[in-house]
Amino acid sequence: MIRKAKIGDIKRIQELINYFAGQDLMLPRSLNILYENLRDFFIYEDKNKIVGCSALHISWDDLAEIKSLAVAKNYQNKGIGRKLAEACILEAKEIGAGRVFVLTYAPDFFKKLGFRQTAHNKLPHKIWAECINCPKFPDCRETALIKKI
Numbered sequence: 362m363i364r365k366a367k368i369g370d371i372k373r374i375q376e377l378i379n380y381f382a383g384q385d386l387m388l389p390r391s392l393n394i395l396y397e398n399l400r401d402f403f404i405y406e407d408k409n410k411i412v413g414c415s416a417l418h419i420s421w422d423d424l425a426e427i428k429s430l431a432v433a434k435n436y437q438n439k440g441i442g443r444k445l446a447e448a449c450i451l452e453a454k455e456i457g458a459g460r461v462f463v464l465t466y467a468p469d470f471f472k473k474l475g476f477r478q479t480a481h482n483k484l485p486h487k488i489w490a491e492c493i494n495c496p497k498f499p500d501c502r503e504t505a506l507i508k509k510i
């Protein structure tokens with residue numbers, strides 16, 4: 362079941378994200394960033410256990426970003442990642458965004474959801490403020506993809 366995240370979910374969300382960050386599959390998130398952005402997050406629960414998360418962050422103009430999409434290893438390939446991404450896309454539509462983008466190491470997953478690759482420099486300058494603080498900057502291997510909604 363998908364629902365919006367609550368404060369009590371934060372530590373588990375961090376555990377999920379930082380597990381994959383440790384494998385260089387996504388970027389780590391501090392507790393501070395997670396608390397400040399809690400209202401961006403969806404979680405997927407199976408028998409009261411949080412097994413996946415995603416976030417929709419409003420970026421600029423008509424653009425919103427999907428961030429921090431992760432599904433626990435034993436729960437992958439069951440459609441949970443797709444549902445979490447679709448929840449973000451639906452919320453983006455509801456709040457009036459016209460486009461959703463993602464920076465990811467898993468571009469093929471997002472292509473299956475109708476995203477198409479775009480150049481990093483087509484995205485608003487604002488996103489680079491976050492990039493500058495990233496430990497990987499400036500050697501970013503993430504692919505940028507975008508979808509009109």
Ligand SMILES: CC(C)(COP(=O)(O)OP(=O)(O)OC[C@H]1O[C@@H](n2cnc3c(N)ncnc32)[C@H](O)[C@@H]1OP(=O)(O)O)[C@@H](O)C(=O)NCCC(=O)NCCS
Pocket residue numbers: 381386387429430431432433436437438439440441442443444464465466467468469470473
């Ligand atoms: C990427 C991730 C979120 C996918 O979640 P999932 O629950 O396993 O994905 P789903 O079961 O919903 O898969 C939906 C479709 O995408 C495909 N897919 C899943 N992971 C994929 C990947 N890494 N690359 C390409 N395609 C992928 C599935 O085969 C499925 O295809 P189908 O519709 O043709 O059957 C998950 O593997 C994960 O958490 N990976 C580690 C963190 C990560 O890479 N996050 C990416 C965002 S930064």
